[in-house]
Amino acid sequence: MSKKIRLGILGGGGDSLIGVLHRVASHINDNYQITGAVFNPDFDANMAFAKEIDVPTNRIYKDFDTFVEEEMKLPKEERIEVCSILTPNFLHFPMAKKLLDNGFHVICEKPMTTSLEEAKILQEAHKKSGAVFALTHTYTGYPMVRQMREMIKSGALGKIHKVDASYYQGWINTIIHDQEKRSSVWRLDPKKAGISSCIGDIGVHAFNLIEYTTGLRIDSILSDFNYLYEDNQMDVDGTVLVRMDNHVKGLIRSSQVATGEENGLSIAIYGEKAAFKWEQENPNFLYKLSDTEPMQVYKPGHAYNSDLSLGGTKLPPGHPEGIFDSMANIYLGAAKAIRGEKYNDGEFPTMLDGVRGMNFIEATVESHKAGNIWVKLES
């Protein structure tokens, strides 16, 4: 009798990067078995990919609706237990909703939905279902991000006074500066890509990282987008001033035209007693600053780390783990929840993170369009 969780995959076939990331993450802790899938809307491609990676072809379905219909016919002990949604963004909501409505657990790529309205509907569906819903804000899986969260929770920084998170990339340069490309690529077409490019794709990760690590909620924001060209309809750069409770202020900086930046997600959190700084491209180093003591550099795997952090480290100190491991930690947390095992708050991002994220994205668009005014987030 297998102990592995039966996992279905929606999307992520072929050379899909997100597909590789989720597959590897699902394998890493020996918790999941890919049991069925709709890797690709094209059935031949779907089957071919299943064969390539050795997924039993009798559980490869021609489309999502068939997937649900056929799996529901199976007895519960054979049925796929959880689905990973790796499809284009606009499909996240209908798929997640139907899955939850039918009692499947869900692991969903971000953005969770294409609007706050959808997000709230999904939130309701989730409440009714009682199923597990994990949103893959991948970066919360890094051991040193988790260490920040736990140390902040236990008071290592004292009262927080200032946050500064940033997500800088440069990859859109080759598109945005070319008039032909920028008018044709789906990424910059609001009909296909949603209401925001830069904030929706990456800025929201920085937002999530602030709320995840500090445990505080952002109250209101003021944003300024940059479209760079008159004929471009989507933000490729955006700075967001943020206000939190109790005179805490901060900012979220995001850009897709930060030339030469690769995947520059970073965060700095300044408190009364100390501060933390962390950068995604050197994820195994966490810097704790103080006004009076030497800076300390925390690394994964040491006994001085919290349980939440150590739970996400498989090897002794000095053996670098990367983004696969980070995603694997989220899958690990979801596995515990699916099995009804005890798990800690923070082991995977939740429905609430998804709702907050959509709220944030919509608020930044509203703020920018209204002339850079303060917009409150829902509490």
Place this chain on the structure above:
Amino acid sequence: MSKKIRLGILGGGGDSLIGVLHRVASHINDNYQITGAVFNPDFDANMAFAKEIDVPTNRIYKDFDTFVEEEMKLPKEERIEVCSILTPNFLHFPMAKKLLDNGFHVICEKPMTTSLEEAKILQEAHKKSGAVFALTHTYTGYPMVRQMREMIKSGALGKIHKVDASYYQGWINTIIHDQEKRSSVWRLDPKKAGISSCIGDIGVHAFNLIEYTTGLRIDSILSDFNYLYEDNQMDVDGTVLVRMDNHVKGLIRSSQVATGEENGLSIAIYGEKAAFKWEQENPNFLYKLSDTEPMQVYKPGHAYNSDLSLGGTKLPPGHPEGIFDSMANIYLGAAKAIRGEKYNDGEFPTMLDGVRGMNFIEATVESHKAGNIWVKLES
């Protein structure tokens, strides 16, 4: 017949840090001889300090007015040629004005004045005088800052799209979080410290660094200050959104409550072809980023550097130079100007930098007080 320039010092006596910095800087390239001074408003302290550092006591004056009066009686070939103004901020303007009016060259600490209005009056006085006026925005003296400027000027980045400069310190924490201290220290008393603490003291350096390196002018700003406590009257943290010509946007981040940050001035400039990143605490490393090529790390003293950069390096590569050397480079530039020698644009910050800086400071205060609105700078 001495070739050294006769230098007078106003302020900077005793243990004054700014005094040490300027004295050392004046010595480094063998260009200046400290010939007279009013180191201290207390005449005994003034004389004692002059003896301690071996400045001839017959040119130590009891106050600034006496200094000017007595020096003017001396024949031109004996008279002090240039004065360094290191006094409290509110004295910069009256001293600089009187010195310029009397034909002295001036090296002035920043902020140049306490208001834009004063700055413009000084600008007029300077035009009439024909004297040299150097503003010690110290950080523009670093060889790698100068290298950025020259490479940007020659097109290394292509069109600039985004700027992000930051100046984070944490030193005011010990004051601001203590109700007694924050209500009594002069730094947080608007009557003594001027209209801004954080932006006026450090944010303006970041502003200057952007304009110095890019050669672009900031058009308009939107700022958000943080006072942290209701009973505190001065900004201890401020974020400023900036707009420049031609859809260029950016931001200036400054804080005095960024716990554990020491003197964290940094700049990132993203252009169409490449980007630069530089940090004051590792001033001998300049990072050039590209979307398609490996990042390059420029260092001082190499033949690949520009003349402006090499002119500020005294030793072969690998011999770290620091902030004294940076200030010394500004003194070196001023010396060339004072002697009527050829010098390059950029060898020292000018009256215009001072006027722009005061404009920026006042605009940020206005923006914040008006509810975070866009305020245009004068062109």
Place this chain on the structure above:
Amino acid sequence: MSKKIRLGILGGGGDSLIGVLHRVASHINDNYQITGAVFNPDFDANMAFAKEIDVPTNRIYKDFDTFVEEEMKLPKEERIEVCSILTPNFLHFPMAKKLLDNGFHVICEKPMTTSLEEAKILQEAHKKSGAVFALTHTYTGYPMVRQMREMIKSGALGKIHKVDASYYQGWINTIIHDQEKRSSVWRLDPKKAGISSCIGDIGVHAFNLIEYTTGLRIDSILSDFNYLYEDNQMDVDGTVLVRMDNHVKGLIRSSQVATGEENGLSIAIYGEKAAFKWEQENPNFLYKLSDTEPMQVYKPGHAYNSDLSLGGTKLPPGHPEGIFDSMANIYLGAAKAIRGEKYNDGEFPTMLDGVRGMNFIEATVESHKAGNIWVKLES
């Protein structure tokens, strides 16, 4: 019909770190299916672990000999194709030999054997077998290590003049400084741990990295070990001077008492035209130094990298990959060889690396014991 390679695992059960590393590595590129195993000499533990990670229990054998015997009874198309040997060191040789003699492919942890003599016997067995033999010198799987190799091969450094590789750890401090522990732990018992601790366990990785990246062979060595205590019988620190062809010299530094070092493997290679520096704890950064040009920082995933490097990168630049990915790349190379597909030299360490490594270890022991004399390696 499955395309996955049938993989057997010997050792690595329970919480074994090396077990996790190999299992994850085998999953990452969807090439292997764990089909059978002797995870543990204790059969109950063996079975329990198989169930825990969902390996079919009918292919779980009570011991290695049974494993071979039973698998050989199976038709070739069902039989396990390759075995990963993760057992204690002294078992590597007999297991690898028997597997090769029976036509299994082998993936073997290092050290390959316990002596050069055994290594040569294995080399002969391998030649006869025609099977694939991959030695898991894990660090050669990092994309930037592979990039070094390829760039050196294509002349980026010119003639090499100096190599300096280092492997510093501090973990043995807690044992070595405690008289009771150092006399009882198997790691410091020559009967159990072989002829060398520090060189055998980690120094040999530095040796391998030099030969892997430069393509040069080390000719002769002079070593100096440190035992720290009179009653300790095994080296816990060793420095090795090395000589290569053509006046190239260098050194290998290794230590297990380098307090606070975690897994500090690094290499510097200095050539006539340029140099490379790389550190295992920041594996995604490769530094190329020049006397006349700015240092360049190479990172994985960019089009400027070689095919060998890019073949080991699954995600776009800026997504850190770690040691699991490095090991996975070795498994990927082995998979190509096992399937008879085309693969590049350097995709996995070979039998020759194993023989060279044993030769190196024995030579360092001989050199130290003979009073730090030069000892030639076999050519």
Place this chain on the structure above:
Amino acid sequence: MSKKIRLGILGGGGDSLIGVLHRVASHINDNYQITGAVFNPDFDANMAFAKEIDVPTNRIYKDFDTFVEEEMKLPKEERIEVCSILTPNFLHFPMAKKLLDNGFHVICEKPMTTSLEEAKILQEAHKKSGAVFALTHTYTGYPMVRQMREMIKSGALGKIHKVDASYYQGWINTIIHDQEKRSSVWRLDPKKAGISSCIGDIGVHAFNLIEYTTGLRIDSILSDFNYLYEDNQMDVDGTVLVRMDNHVKGLIRSSQVATGEENGLSIAIYGEKAAFKWEQENPNFLYKLSDTEPMQVYKPGHAYNSDLSLGGTKLPPGHPEGIFDSMANIYLGAAKAIRGEKYNDGEFPTMLDGVRGMNFIEATVESHKAGNIWVKLES
């Protein structure tokens, strides 16, 4: 009545880098007045340079012997008190000896002499003279080097087990690889440059740094030089194994063909409780490693630093000081000694450092020439 010490300069005229370094260092703490000099063996050049930097020409002498003769005629209260010897190496000994014999204090560039024999004679002369003798091992002036020394002295590392110091440069590449240049340059001519190039010029700094920071003496060494070419007579690369008391071992690595290295002096000291790492090119960062605690990063100017360290810091944390400041700290220590003020052990390198250094250099040559054997240093 001036309080500044009357300083004479021997050598260092014109564009001499060492001249700039010493002049600036002498100015930085307002302790010295350059009162006389023989900057240059050519009298016209000597006088011209004196005028250029404003040294009174009546104390500019045509040669060293005249310098001593004329200064001795002056009353003690006018006479030059201390001389800085910046001449070619072979002149250090005769000048220092004559100066000490005549009661002058001496600040001497390294290497102190050209042989151990000379060094010992000078040591005797020094003892008799009672004068102050400071050897400018510049790198001991860095605040964080001094912090290492003081923390080690107070037990922060516990018993030391391993040292690893390195001095890598690449500048000689352009000479050594060119047959014409390498046979003609004085640097590689034993008649002009002494018995060692690489060890004598830079390796000895690494040696000194080990003894300075640990307070331990190196007992014996085994060295291996590299000449790279048969027709080259001087070492351009050398590795030295070192043994100290009580089973402490270590190594000194030095190279002038380490392509792309600029001035790569570094040190790592591993003790029972903790370790220190420091690099000259980032001199304001000192890393303290532990097996069980997060690494700590010490920086200058903080209250947590020792008096010896803080005495060499003029500005608040975060204001980078460089090599001029480091040399200035040595001049500051010498000034205290010259004035008979209290100073700490370690404020400037001494005659003993010079004797030890020459002993080390000669021993490394002997070891290499005898076939890489162990050579004891004098105790």
